[in-house]
Amino acid sequence: MQAITDNNGVKRYLITLNVNGDSYSRVVKANTTLANFLREELDLTGTKKGCELGDCGSCTVLLDDKPVDSCLVLAVEADGRHITTIEGLAQHEKLDKLQESFVNNAAVQCGYCTPGMIMSAKALLNRNPHPSEQEVREAIAGNLCRCTGYVNIVKAVLAAADEQ
Amino acid sequence: MEKKRSSYTNYKPEDISGVKLSEEKYSVIGKSVPKIDGRVKVTGQAKYTGDLKFPNMLVGKILTSPHAHARILSIDTSEAEKLPGVKAVITHKDVPSLKYGISPARWDENIFCIDKVRFVGDKVAAVAAVDEDTVYKALKLIKVEYEVLPAVFDVYEAMKEGAPLVHDEYPRNLNAEIHQNFGDVEKAFAEAYYVRTDRFVGNRAYQAPMEPHSAISIWENGKLTVYCSTQSPHYFQYYIAREFGMKMGDVRVLKTFIGGGFGGKLEPTGLEFAGAVIAKMTGRPVRMFYDRADMFAHNRGRHRVHMEITTGVDKNGKILGVHANFIQDGGAYTSLGIATAYYAGAMLPLTYDFENFKFDMLRVYTNLPACGAQRGHGAPQPRYAFESHLDRIAEHLGIDPVELRLRNARKPNTVTPNDFGVQSCELTACIEKAREISGWNEKKGKLPKGRGIGVAVGSFVSGAGYPIYRTDLPHSSAIIKVGEDGTSATLYTGANDIGQGSDTILCQMAAEAMGFTYENMKIVAADTETTPLDFGAYSSRQTLMSGAAVKQAGEEVKAQILEMASVMMEVDVGDLDCREAVVFCKSNPEIRKSFGEVARTFFVQKGPLVGRGVYSPPKLGGKFKGAAVGTSPAYSFATQISEVEIDEETGEIDVKEVWDVHDCGQVINPSLLHAQVHGALYMGMGETVWEEVVFDDKGKILNPNLGEYRLPTALDMPKISSELVESYEPLGPWGVKEVGEGATIPTMGCYNNAIYDATGVQVNSLPLSYEKVWRALKEKREKEKNKEE
Numbered sequence: 039m040q041a042i043t044d045n046n047g048v049k050r051y052l053i054t055l056n057v058n059g060d061s062y063s064r065v066v067k068a069n070t071t072l073a074n075f076l077r078e079e080l081d082l083t084g085t086k087k088g089c090e091l092g093d094c095g096s097c098t099v100l101l102d103d104k105p106v107d108s109c110l111v112l113a114v115e116a117d118g119r120h121i122t123t124i125e126g127l128a129q130h131e132k133l134d135k136l137q138e139s140f141v142n143n144a145a146v147q148c149g150y151c152t153p154g155m156i157m158s159a160k161a162l163l164n165r166n167p168h169p170s171e172q173e174v175r176e177a178i179a180g181n182l183c184r185c186t187g188y189v190n191i192v193k194a195v196l197a198a199a200d201e202q
Numbered sequence: 203m204e205k206k207r208s209s210y211t212n213y214k215p216e217d218i219s220g221v222k223l224s225e226e227k228y229s230v231i232g233k234s235v236p237k238i239d240g241r242v243k244v245t246g247q248a249k250y251t252g253d254l255k256f257p258n259m260l261v262g263k264i265l266t267s268p269h270a271h272a273r274i275l276s277i278d279t280s281e282a283e284k285l286p287g288v289k290a291v292i293t294h295k296d297v298p299s300l301k302y303g304i305s306p307a308r309w310d311e312n313i314f315c316i317d318k319v320r321f322v323g324d325k326v327a328a329v330a331a332v333d334e335d336t337v338y339k340a341l342k343l344i345k346v347e348y349e350v351l352p353a354v355f356d357v358y359e360a361m362k363e364g365a366p367l368v369h370d371e372y373p374r375n376l377n378a379e380i381h382q383n384f385g386d387v388e389k390a391f392a393e394a395y396y397v398r399t400d401r402f403v404g405n406r407a408y409q410a411p412m413e414p415h416s417a418i419s420i421w422e423n424g425k426l427t428v429y430c431s432t433q434s435p436h437y438f439q440y441y442i443a444r445e446f447g448m449k450m451g452d453v454r455v456l457k458t459f460i461g462g463g464f465g466g467k468l469e470p471t472g473l474e475f476a477g478a479v480i481a482k483m484t485g486r487p488v489r490m491f492y493d494r495a496d497m498f499a500h501n502r503g504r505h506r507v508h509m510e511i512t513t514g515v516d517k518n519g520k521i522l523g524v525h526a527n528f529i530q531d532g533g534a535y536t537s538l539g540i541a542t543a544y545y546a547g548a549m550l551p552l553t554y555d556f557e558n559f560k561f562d563m564l565r566v567y568t569n570l571p572a573c574g575a576q577r578g579h580g581a582p583q584p585r586y587a588f589e590s591h592l593d594r595i596a597e598h599l600g601i602d603p604v605e606l607r608l609r610n611a612r613k614p615n616t617v618t619p620n621d622f623g624v625q626s627c628e629l630t631a632c633i634e635k636a637r638e639i640s641g642w643n644e645k646k647g648k649l650p651k652g653r654g655i656g657v658a659v660g661s662f663v664s665g666a667g668y669p670i671y672r673t674d675l676p677h678s679s680a681i682i683k684v685g686e687d688g689t690s691a692t693l694y695t696g697a698n699d700i701g702q703g704s705d706t707i708l709c710q711m712a713a714e715a716m717g718f719t720y721e722n723m724k725i726v727a728a729d730t731e732t733t734p735l736d737f738g739a740y741s742s743r744q745t746l747m748s749g750a751a752v753k754q755a756g757e758e759v760k761a762q763i764l765e766m767a768s769v770m771m772e773v774d775v776g777d778l779d780c781r782e783a784v785v786f787c788k789s790n791p792e793i794r795k796s797f798g799e800v801a802r803t804f805f806v807q808k809g810p811l812v813g814r815g816v817y818s819p820p821k822l823g824g825k826f827k828g829a830a831v832g833t834s835p836a837y838s839f840a841t842q843i844s845e846v847e848i849d850e851e852t853g854e855i856d857v858k859e860v861w862d863v864h865d866c867g868q869v870i871n872p873s874l875l876h877a878q879v880h881g882a883l884y885m886g887m888g889e890t891v892w893e894e895v896v897f898d899d900k901g902k903i904l905n906p907n908l909g910e911y912r913l914p915t916a917l918d919m920p921k922i923s924s925e926l927v928e929s930y931e932p933l934g935p936w937g938v939k940e941v942g943e944g945a946t947i948p949t950m951g952c953y954n955n956a957i958y959d960a961t962g963v964q965v966n967s968l969p970l971s972y973e974k975v976w977r978a979l980k981e982k983r984e985k986e987k988n989k990e991e
Contacts, residue, residue: 067335083253084246086461088412089494093908096412124246133244141240144873147881148701149243150412150461156244175916182908184412184462185701187884188916190877 053117058126073097075113084124095181098154105161124153139198147185215799230714234873252416256487262330267319270569270901271353282343287336304469308536313475320534323499328476353569368567378565384619385558390523394514400591403967404583405894408503413461416491419477433463434738456729460700465575498906502574509587523558537574545580548832551618552661554610559619578946589658589951621824628865631927632841636863640843654960660947664940665743667822667833676818678751679734684811688801696736697748698728703874715756717780742940753935754815835933839865842948846956853976857920867931867939879924879945886949
């Protein structure tokens, strides 16, 4: 990784990430988190920050198809890798099945956990297209929601899986 | 002129001859339409305050106290100011010293502490800089010299003579004292067949909305604009204007999307005040934010209540009198806590019909974060005490707990001893239905060892009967503007969607009243500049109160449409109606015109087609001190039954299923309504079993994060069945009542009763943690063993 040192002696690194199919090169500090990189450098604010400790899962994105808390991943660690954020799910006007299912099953209330929740569910359906209810609950156990009691979220994920 | 203008147009009215009109009573309400903001939320396009960017914007944060109680000797900001990138460092010297608080009963907060700090997390200074890294560095460079003072963390200690005073003006740290006496409780107890007293203790719980608070302040030409995480732009506007001595018209408060509130975002925080000052000083927009730990410290969550409750009953279990004797830990400031204190007692007589009620309450200051209004405001913990206590009474009398509740359940068109008028009330039907769908009769007393079933009821206001500060302003208002070509209509309302879905149901209500379609509704909400006044999202008020204003506005639009159509169609206006955007003759529905064509003609001939609505509740309540708190035009009622399995080895509580049956009047959107029940029950369950803010012996929070505070996850949630009973509230638009908070209230008591049924042990303090259940079981076993020996 190419690095430059600024006048204050702080090292910065040139990284290239593939985000939602497009390649972006930026210079970042070593401690820049992937969540902050996405939100501040790329203005992809669909990735939410709820705790910055890896507790809430609001910042979940797919890193090479695996769900991660982007607040716990450094931008430099993501160099050269593929990231999918909530903004990368819909194909133009067409929503992803999960997105549609969340709307149709009243699984969205305040919506703050929704992007992270959908990304965790997406990772689940990618590896297990027909999960059981328990498998859905396990897959989203790292995503906290304060509004729904998860009832309609679980329903929405199962309904999306049924449609596949 | 008229003729010429029409000859210029290419306008062709929509062909509506084939539109089949619904034969149901209502076209739009009562249907589970998808949320109006569902799509922007699932695509990540929805911007919350912290997602907004403005050119040249600074970012800022508040420095808080590391001590629970300390005198501020000096504050040195010079090092912080020298740090490159820092644009402002402010302390109490830079801000108004006028005390504030959401409740005018006690204004006891300063923007920044002046002489001393009163809890770990109290606000001392603020920094704004070009980026977050610099802000955090600068905060560390502010040197505050403290003289640490003795602190109090326990209400009983705090009330002792000679205890350290949190506020010098409040001897024995008494923030509020309530003594209410209705009927003659002593006489009722003297005449009772059985009188019993039980004691319970609650927990400090926190709302923990997923979106942390933030506020963006912008000054332009003497006008302050604040985007913030607020449940009530109006109250924020009022208090910000008051604090800075500004005209309300020069303060604009608005929100974009709000990531949950649950009571925690009802009052202005240091973020709005500090941000406004820094924005003015620097001439730049400033985004101030709390991180997750700051949120726990700012708090305003559930009060911990110490509860002693005494009830006298006759032989048949009929309640003759109740004495509730409570002490509430308020933390360091008043917040909305005076109201909380009143609510704690005032809500108890709603569910059961008894005449003699005595309520004593002390709200006590301690050196802990201030408590306020959390979902179910003041009601859930007292309800836990009351419902657990009633089960012990039922047991003593040998009466089935469900039967005991049926014998005492409030009836419609009654008045509580504390003068709350209740119109619709289907509590009896709720209890009966819950008994039926839970299989209570087949299960009670017949479940295998370790399994139990419990019941509890609850009730909540559909909007507070009086505003938070004294004013004669109406509580809600609304404007509907029909688009010039009649194909869309925009609802302007101060009502605030914080996730519960008010934008959606208010648009349904608007469309219904106008005779229009939901799909073509747009909404502009919760912006003090563009939308008419509404007090906002608290006390479960918006469906009834904002809804009433919206209905009136919609009806005004419809009246104008029909009048216009009458001229256009040459039909008597009395023979016209409009629904689903079709104006038709009642005598012959095939004679019709589209809403759009009529609205467009209206615009061409008369200008903008606008409807207005306004709502104030009727005069409510009695004449005694505190009579206003708990008044409401209408009350929801609920019954919950839960079935649990307890692992006697570990104390683990496995909730098998919960049944909630609600009387919430008529329903505007069934799927959103049940979603509210799910969420309220979830929140109640969290507080019941896991959630508690805990402190070390110096008053520092030990678990200010979402992992250790332990919000329930998807794996923790039981199967939930949410059902309704038929009900119609005469004082609500289309018969509606509240649902958002009511389902939080019975959960704690219902679980406790199920645990007792399963094990024969009662845990008298919240949360009903696995450890406490295990300890209670161990104690029981030891007692039994000693008896045998």
